[in-house]
Amino acid sequence: MESLDEVENPDVIGSHGASDLSPWLRIYRALRSEILSDDLPSGSRLPSEKQLCDRFSVTRMTVRRALQALQQEGMLIARKGVGVFVRRTPPCYQITDGNRFIDNITAAGDTVGTTTLSIVRERVLAEPAEALKVPRGSRVIVITRLRLINNEPTFLNCKQLPAPLFPDFDAVYAKRQSVDDVYRHHGIDSYRRRETRITGGFATEEEARILGLSVGAPLLRSRSVNEDDPGTRIEYSNGCWPLTAVEFVFPGPSENIHQPNGSGVQE
Amino acid sequence: MESLDEVENPDVIGSHGASDLSPWLRIYRALRSEILSDDLPSGSRLPSEKQLCDRFSVTRMTVRRALQALQQEGMLIARKGVGVFVRRTPPCYQITDGNRFIDNITAAGDTVGTTTLSIVRERVLAEPAEALKVPRGSRVIVITRLRLINNEPTFLNCKQLPAPLFPDFDAVYAKRQSVDDVYRHHGIDSYRRRETRITGGFATEEEARILGLSVGAPLLRSRSVNEDDPGTRIEYSNGCWPLTAVEFVFPGPSENIHQPNGSGVQE
DNA sequence: CAGTGGTCTAGACCACATG
DNA sequence: ATGTGGTCTAGACCACTGG
Numbered sequence: 234m235e236s237l238d239e240v241e242n243p244d245v246i247g248s249h250g251a252s253d254l255s256p257w258l259r260i261y262r263a264l265r266s267e268i269l270s271d272d273l274p275s276g277s278r279l280p281s282e283k284q285l286c287d288r289f290s291v292t293r294m295t296v297r298r299a300l301q302a303l304q305q306e307g308m309l310i311a312r313k314g315v316g317v318f319v320r321r322t323p324p325c326y327q328i329t330d331g332n333r334f335i336d337n338i339t340a341a342g343d344t345v346g347t348t349t350l351s352i353v354r355e356r357v358l359a360e361p362a363e364a365l366k367v368p369r370g371s372r373v374i375v376i377t378r379l380r381l382i383n384n385e386p387t388f389l390n391c392k393q394l395p396a397p398l399f400p401d402f403d404a405v406y407a408k409r410q411s412v413d414d415v416y417r418h419h420g421i422d423s424y425r426r427r428e429t430r431i432t433g434g435f436a437t438e439e440e441a442r443i444l445g446l447s448v449g450a451p452l453l454r455s456r457s458v459n460e461d462d463p464g465t466r467i468e469y470s471n472g473c474w475p476l477t478a479v480e481f482v483f484p485g486p487s488e489n490i491h492q493p494n495g496s497g498v499q500e
Numbered sequence: 501m502e503s504l505d506e507v508e509n510p511d512v513i514g515s516h517g518a519s520d521l522s523p524w525l526r527i528y529r530a531l532r533s534e535i536l537s538d539d540l541p542s543g544s545r546l547p548s549e550k551q552l553c554d555r556f557s558v559t560r561m562t563v564r565r566a567l568q569a570l571q572q573e574g575m576l577i578a579r580k581g582v583g584v585f586v587r588r589t590p591p592c593y594q595i596t597d598g599n600r601f602i603d604n605i606t607a608a609g610d611t612v613g614t615t616t617l618s619i620v621r622e623r624v625l626a627e628p629a630e631a632l633k634v635p636r637g638s639r640v641i642v643i644t645r646l647r648l649i650n651n652e653p654t655f656l657n658c659k660q661l662p663a664p665l666f667p668d669f670d671a672v673y674a675k676r677q678s679v680d681d682v683y684r685h686h687g688i689d690s691y692r693r694r695e696t697r698i699t700g701g702f703a704t705e706e707e708a709r710i711l712g713l714s715v716g717a718p719l720l721r722s723r724s725v726n727e728d729d730p731g732t733r734i735e736y737s738n739g740c741w742p743l744t745a746v747e748f749v750f751p752g753p754s755e756n757i758h759q760p761n762g763s764g765v766q767e
Numbered sequence: 768c769a770g771t772g773g774t775c776t777a778g779a780c781c782a783c784a785t786g
Numbered sequence: 787a788t789g790t791g792g793t794c795t796a797g798a799c800c801a802c803t804g805g
Contacts (some may be wrong), residue, residue, distance in 0.1 A: 281791085282790080297791090311791060312788050312790090312791080313792065315793065316789095317790095319792080
């Protein structure tokens with residue numbers, strides 16, 4: 234930075250530099266490779282933007298252009314007044330549909346933690362009402378939880394349970410923060426996934442804060458419905474993940490056989 | 501802006517203006533609402549950045565901050581040297597796993613088009629080889645296609661078929677661009693989805709160009725494997741969608757029954 | 768060629784978090 | 787009080803596209 238010696242400081246490119254990259258892209262790649270190589274470890278603070286300006290001999294805006302791309306990808310998270318940090322690189326967790334959350338994660342040797350953010354009772358809204366097949370305006374228990382994988386906030390989840398089915402919810406849930414316990418206590422020994430929907434979206438301010446992402450960061454959203462053995466809908470669940478933190482695996486419905494027909498030009 | 505009259509020009513806020521929004525956020529919301537209200541119709545060109553600067557009485561960077569957010573969300577697409585355009589707002593298409601692509605779309609009254617971008621034969625790579633259960637280095641037919649929904653590029657898809665299974669591929673496919681035709685011709689009258697995987701990612705330069713997105717725009721990626729009735733893997737498919745253009749629907753595997761156990765604190 | 772968006776400079780003020 | 791990131795100004799040059 235102070236020395237312009239290009240041999241000792243490869244980040245500064247001179248007129249004969251072989252690099253024809255945009256300055257911001259050069260910075261992007263430099264920082265990205267340092268993150269991936271663990272040269273900038275997970276959770277560590279980057280040099281301040283001003284320091285990066287000196288190091289790369291550019292103005293703040295150019296540095297910020299690079300930092301922005303890395304934030305967008307979830308590799309960095311900026312905290313105003315504090316600094317820019319390397320986000321614990323979320324490996325891509327495989328979630329197989331229908332398996333219990335904890336089984337998916339622990340099977341791969343990762344640890345799971347849970348923080349219950351809130352439990353409230355509300356009148357059900359239109360969409361969950363339809364999914365749960367309960368009357369409009371009936372009561373649901375709304376449980377918002379943050380799942381931590383290897384101590385990193387990774388999955389923000391909001392479950393809605395028909396309140397009349399679980400009169401003892403609070404007492405049972407309080408013991409071990411386990412929804413399965415609640416089910417068992419109310420006579421539900423087995424349940425199954427009725428439907429799962431996956432779509433994409435962008436982090437609200439609240440989601441970004443809880444998951445440690447930048448506002449507007451892209452997310453994967455999942456909505457699912459569980460039913461018990463007789464077929465009563467017992468849970469509507471809404472969750473979001475950092476875009477690249479998860480891969481959903483859906484084993485094929487083996488009964489779904491296609492009969493290719495000749496009616497359309499495209500299959 | 502020539503006139504500072506706030507009554508006639510609500511985009512210019514004065515010292516007593518009620519708005520305490522960031523300038524860029526104000527511009528973002530103004531443009532967004534004009535897009536959503538069809539005041540700026542799909543496909544239309546926005547005023548140039550310079551014109552927007554005048555209208556909102558800010559510098560180009562502030563306008564660009566707003567445009568950038570809208571591009572990120574897939575509402576706008578900028579073409580260098582030409583202008584910024586309203587991306588045909590992708591409604592969220594519901595794709596039910598296991599159904600044929602065209603059936604998903606046409607059932608909702610939308611039209612489907614197909615452009616075959618390339619057909620090549622290659623030695624299979626590691627991942628598709630494992631998915632297809634074919635030997636490393638064996639031959640696959642690689643078909644890259646762009647699916648248009650209501651004439652908008654919406655789904656970029658790359659299929660790999662074991663070449664030995666489909667010796668007459670080219671002749672049959674050429675007739676109607678139909679992979680189903682190819683299957684039928686080779687004696688496969690029915691097939692099924694073996695597995696689907698959903699994850700997120702970011703558009704490469706090529707993907708962005710083909711789908712009409714900005715480079716680095718967030719995507720939903722799907723990988724799936726089909727097998728025929730006896731269970732032979734016949735197709736490995738890799739696709740991507742603009743993040744908010746699709747909702748994947750997975751009907752529950754009804755055989756997947758959970759037995760909640762008491763071993764873990766969290767379910 | 769003129770107009771567009773993509774990029775960059777060199778400043779500046781602010782809100783915020785921390786010591 | 788200091789340093790941080792968030793935002794904004796007022797310029798500038800470039801590559802690209804289109805007429």
